[in-house]
Amino acid sequence: MSMTITYEIGDSLYLNITNRCSNNCSFCVRSKADGVGNASNLWLDREPTVDEIIQAIQECDLSRYQELVFCGYGEPMMRALDIVEICKKIKSSNNIPIRINTNGQANLIFEQDITPLLEGWVDTVSISMNASNKASYQAFCHSMYGDAAFDAMLEFAIKCKKHVPKVILTVVDVISPKDIQTCRAIANEIGVDFRVRYYLV
Ligand code: SF4
Helix, strand or coil, X not given: CCCXXXXXXCCEEEECCCCCCCCCXXXXXXXXXXXXXXXXXXXXXXXXXXXXXXXXXXXXXXXXXXXXXXXXXXXXXXXXXHHHHHHHHHHCCCCCCEEEEECCCHHHHCCCCCHHHHCCCCCEXXXXXXXXXXXXXXXXXXXXXXXXXXXXXXXXXXXXXXXXXXXXXXXECCCCHHHHHHHHHHHHHHCCEEEEECCCC
């Protein structure tokens, strides 16, 4: 049975809480390998419960890590309400910074604005922007929400700014320098940070 909940990349502790995702990106690391960082297999036979995730975190020596990152082999915000519950529990006894790596579609997934729930619990939201316009985004990411996904992702970034100290839009360096420039300009325009990620596999 496979249930790797925690794993390490660099000096961060990553949390693998779901394999579900509302996208099906053509460059997704999941189609290239079964794991990343020090985890050989991040496929879950079932999703861990909130209690199992909290227990797995508490079994780790958090003083060894700079950050706790909800990421996983899937879209962690498929379980946004569980994330908030887990953050509240962890932050009640430890002030480790918490980041969510997300595709930015949580408000589509939950059909409401969930960003106020993150306030006080989440320190950074890193959103995969992936493309400079909705057509390219959908061609890369194949969102189940179709053309609505790109604009909703940017709207999510804007809304997160009100509730989360650090909001970052990211792209992977598989797109053209011109597209990266356009993405950077959009991030500047909406007033969030921007980062280029390097393709891992
Ligand atoms: S959003 Fe992330 S987990 Fe989902 S398919 Fe794209 S790269 Fe993979």
